[in-house]
Amino acid sequence: MIRSATAVWNGTGRDGRGTLSTQSGVLDNTAYSFHTRFEDGKGTNPEELVAAAHAGCFTMALAFALQSANLTPTELKTTCAVTLDKDGAGFKISKSALTLTATVPGVTQEKFGEIAAGAKAGCPISKLLTAEISLDWTLAG
Numbered sequence: 001m002i003r004s005a006t007a008v009w010n011g012t013g014r015d016g017r018g019t020l021s022t023q024s025g026v027l028d029n030t031a032y033s034f035h036t037r038f039e040d041g042k043g044t045n046p047e048e049l050v051a052a053a054h055a056g057c058f059t060m061a062l063a064f065a066l067q068s069a070n071l072t073p074t075e076l077k078t079t080c081a082v083t084l085d086k087d088g089a090g091f092k093i094s095k096s097a098l099t100l101t102a103t104v105p106g107v108t109q110e111k112f113g114e115i116a117a118g119a120k121a122g123c124p125i126s127k128l129l130t131a132e133i134s135l136d137w138t139l140a141g
Contacts, residue, residue, distance in 0.1 A: 007032075020044065047082045047093060054096050054125045055080035058135075062119035066104060069115060074103040082131070093131045100137040112139050 005027070009018040019029040027044075035041030055078045066073055083095040098120065104112060120126055120135045 020049075047084050050093060050125075050129075051080040051082045051096070054082070054123075054129070055098065057123040057125035058098055058119055059100075061123035062100075062102075062116060065115045065119045065122075066107075069107075069111070071104055071107050071115075074105065075101075076104075077101045093129070095132045095134070096126075096129055098133070098135045100135065101140065102137060103140045107139070109139055113137070 003023055005020060005022045007018055007020050008029075010016055014034045017031065017033045020027050020032055021029055031043035032045050033041055033043060036043035037045035037047070058080070059076050059078045062076055062078075063073060077100065079099045081095075081097045081099075082093050083097075084091050085094040087094075100116065102112065102116075107115075116135060116137050120133060126133055
């Protein structure tokens with residue numbers, strides 16, 4: 001399976017503007033710029049997309065892991081916050097923090113923790129990142 005996205009940029013780094021489009025069409029010439037990345041401009045940025053990808057990947061991996069353990073979640077809600085730090089002349093994503101709230105009937109805290117840790121380690125986006133990855137979770141009901 002291969003998935004693709006395209007970035008187009010016009011102008012300088014600080015004053016230029018770009019668009020991002022994905023193969024699926026979910027992003028279709030979606031704006032991004034210096035302002036959307038380092039300030040609060042309207043549009044997206046690479047770090048926001050990495051956070052969305054990591055939250056989605058981990059949550060789906062967890063759903064499959066729970067299914068393998070014969071458990072059916074009522075809801076899994078994950079927020080991911082990536083940290084962009086200065087790195088020499090450039091920048092790097094140094095952390096990806098996953099915060100999960102889960103409702104999974106019939107599972108113990110201990111078993112859920114084991115399954116969630118496995119999903120965190122096993123999701124393809126976790127394997128891609130060289131950043132520190134943390135997981136804080138709350139199991140409701």
